[in-house]
Amino acid sequence: MPNDPPVKRYRRDDLSDSESVEDQYVPYVPVKERKKMQLLKVGRIVQLTAEAAAGTAKSSSENEHDEDGGEEVWGRKFNISLLDQHTELKKIAEARKISAVEKQLKEEEKILESVAEKKALMGVAELAKGIQYEDPIKTSWKPPRYILAMPESKRASIREKSRILVEGEDVPPPILSFRDMKFHQGILNGLQKKGISKPTPIQVQGIPTVLAGRDLIGIAFTGSGKTLVFVLPIIMFCLEQEVSLPFVKNEGPYGLIICPSRELAKQTHDIIQFYCKQIQSSGMPEIRSCLAIGGLPVTEAMEQIQKGIHIMVATPGRLMDMLDKKMVTLNICRYLCMDEADRMIDMGFEEDVRTIFSFFKGQRQTLLFSATMPKKIQNFARSALVKPVTINVGRAGAASLNVTQEVEYVKQEAKIVYLLECLQKTAPPVLIFAEKKQDVDAIHEYLLLKGVEAVAIHGGKDQEERSRAVEAFRKQEKDVLVATDVASKGLDFPNVQHVINYDMPDDVENYVHRIGRTGRSIGSKGLATTFVNKTTEQSVLLDLKHLLIEARQKVPPFLAELCSETEKYLDLGDSHGCSYCGGLGHRITECPKLEAVQSKQVSNIGRRDYLSNTAADY
Template sequence: MLNRKRYRREEEEDKSSDEDNYVPYIPVKERLKQTYAKLGRLTQLKDEGKKTKSSSECEMDNEDEEEGQVWGRKSNISLLDQHTELKKLAEAKKESAMEKQLKEEERILESVAERKALMGVAELAKGIQYDDPIKTSWKAPRYILEKPPSYFDKLRKKWRILVEGEEVPPPIKTFKEMKFPKAILSALDDKKITKPTPIQVQGIPTVLYGRDMIGIAFTGSGKTLVFVLPLIMFCLEQETALPFARNEGPYGLIICPSRELAKQTFDIIQHFTEYLKRQGLPEIRSCLSIGGVPVSESADVIGKGVHIMVATPGRLMDMLDKKIVRLDICRYLCMDEADRMIDMGFEEDVRTIFSFFKGQRQTLLFSATMPKKIQNFARSALVKPVTINVGRAGAASLNVIQEVEYVKQEAKVVYLLECLQKTTPPVLIFAEKKQDVDAIHEYLLLKGVEAVAIHGGKDQEERSRAVDAFRKGSKDVLVATDVASKGLDFANIQHVINYDMPDDVENYVHRIGRTGRSDKSGIATTFINKANDESVLLDLKHLLIEAKQRVPLFLATLQSENEKYLHLGDDNGCSYCGGLGHRITNCPKLEAIQSKQASNIGRRDYLSNTAADY
């Protein structure tokens, strides 16, 4: 009896345990749903995609979910439809990533934007603002003004001229229609200049109307005449109305970043004023104020009354501080290679120079490379400016055949001789360091090459002699640092050799721009190797692609991490420095400047604390 009871109890316990472990039957379809839900990649993408979809699409998705529709091979949705949907989701995610990148770039550009306006101290202190440009007596011919706006738009489109600004003056196709006197036209003929270039077609009338202007055009496009010819016309008008008295002037001021460029601009002005004098027109006096030239030479001209002054920032600051020259009646200011000047550390000097003006002036800024950061900064000092752009700011001239070659560091000097055989003289060789310039110069002389060299370490007399000898053709090769790369115009340069790739792609554009000028063609050869920074090489790669040049294999294989974000929005490349191979989020130039500023802050703090302690 006991055994039987025990048996029944055990049987009941076994039964209850079976009920506890019972698993209900799940159909195959439901099990597949659960599996796909666990794997969940498609479902997860679908859920994320809902955030970017319209409300109607979301309602459709909810209906699908209610019907128990799940993505996958066994789903009611075809694989082709699933693929299309996934592609849309991927595009939506990509677009949101791009928007995020653009917002980040705007934030960075805003954070590094210049807060201090490019204006005089007195103007800032008194809150002086000029609302209207300076008025001039010049007017375009009536038959041109009567033409419809569509005519001017066609002309600009034909010459690839982009303009921004209010009430942009009309482009004019000939120098004669610009109302220049016969003396100026004769001087142009003597230089074999018969018709204006695109930047001159739009730029000269803009300046003659008295408008402030930012002029951007590729190297060798004739930017110098855009600001020189109108200035001579204004000074001629002033001198005719009321001759300049002793110690009066200048009326026009041209600031250049290098001595060589200032000397070249001064010589161009002298050429035109000589022709005016020969024709019996009033004498227009100009002076050159640069380091290495005695101040007394400038002071003599200023004593007679000077109309035009061409200067470098350092010497000009010195003369203003010593009251050798005043800007009381100066109404015309031009900064040539303006972005280079600011990059070279002259920004504070330029600000101080603005403080010496006693009234409104017409301000002109010119360069081949002018990133948005510099343009935005410059606009603070300009009144209703007109921006004239012929080609992209920072683009290389299409007349230059760019060749990039991989050359080991130790083989560079020897390979130079081989490169010199590519073309006939004259040839320009650029190097970053002064000691490299001297070494190359010495090596070429030993090999029997007629060469001269210039760099910042040589005195001005030696530099002037070297440049003059090269211009006249008595020397075949000029070896130089970047002092010769900005704005200098040498006739018929056949070949430019970059002994090393500069740290800044803007310098590269200026260097190769010494050849292929005035619609002539030229060759630029650049040596690169593993010592070069990858970010600069990426900029170079994209510059070559833009100019439709051959990209060597070792450059073509270079890929940046953010390659997919290189061409966002309307602007290409970096909005800070203009480089095409990176964005502002990883700009090496910006990073270097910020590092320098940080180290200077630390140094100043240390020095001030030390001074306080003692």
């Protein structure tokens, strides 16, 4: 109630409170004991000697137990020397570091698995009917008896000497001469005319593999002779077909080669025509081929197709168009080669390739070639192959060791003027690469004003102009070719002395292809100069730094200072580089290419493509 008097507090209550405090009082601890307890609590120098004597597994499990609140005692050991204590501490630190590395690698595996293409690279009909081919195509070719009798140890030593790495079941033996590969005399005459006396490492293992009918993933540095690995066997197969049963009108092709760029397709077609003419001049039937690329009239290809063709070289867009309009069929096609396969998939031709596969009426021999093929593409491509053999000469994506790489810091506004100084480094011919079409035009105009004999190509120019420029440069009528990346994939220009990268490409794989235009023939050396500045992405510079280190090139100080976050905290040993794009300077957790792809996918969610509907309707 409000009128009640206030409750008084008596001393007796206070006393009882104090008594309760006394009951809880902790006895006095001597100074010596307190110091010892403090050392035990704060020191934590090493574990007990018993734990050090135990195995590593036991040690790690006891560590975990201790962290979870176990009764493991830590403290200064008076009977162990400081050196031994230091060694023990280092072991513990290393164990923790290894567990951090394992954690990082597991995380990367999860990311790669999540971004891995779930849709197989196969035709729609094959997927729908569940058709799976178990055995490779059989051919009539067999290696010479003495090579068949060669022991596996001898084969392994040949591969080791040529630095050839192979994966797969029942890999055919390597053969060290074109004559032993049982090529027709016409082909041997053609090789002699081209000055090719013996096969390169990729040809030593690759040609016997293709002749044996095996599916193949071929990876070798630029300028290593990959084109002949698929061109010579296809000519031999077509010759065999023509001799046994001649091709009639509108029949064919028997072999199909797909290239990502028009220039590369034309170059491949020219090589095929050269060897076909050599065979015909030695008294054998004509092997007909056709070129189907954008920018050329379809009528030219149709004239050849109506006669019956053995080999077709095409770009994906034009081939799709011709297949859709039933101008050509793949009913008897048994040989498919995709040159620069990873570039084709990266350039967005993946769905086109899958659609092209749907036009095949039976099993085919599939060959994929490139200088840069990350693990992601290799795993994806295997879905289309039957018991494939993977041949690797050097690391996928590694730069050619015949090229001296120089990286220079040049301000954006000073680049075009500095070009003239760079052109003085070597004699012509010189290739200049730029990312943008307008930069190519600006450089071309500037060089012409300065009296330099230059030509230019990019995707904005018509095909006739592009072909004319490439031929003038190839015949060395012009000293300089200025180009975008359309000229970086697979094109072979004789005796290019110098490649200048006006800007560093966004993708280090493009850089590898660009600098591979020089130092191509055996024994020749080339020079590559690259301009970088603050506009260049740090992730690309890190990839470039590690590429230079791998190729034992001089690393400029401004590049040497760069260090990625993963490098700072984790030493991942030999397991370096990105498993998604193949860049050496970052991990998949920091991959800018993967990030860009994911951002693009997110931005496209929920959008209706009205334009494509109207285009299809009309």
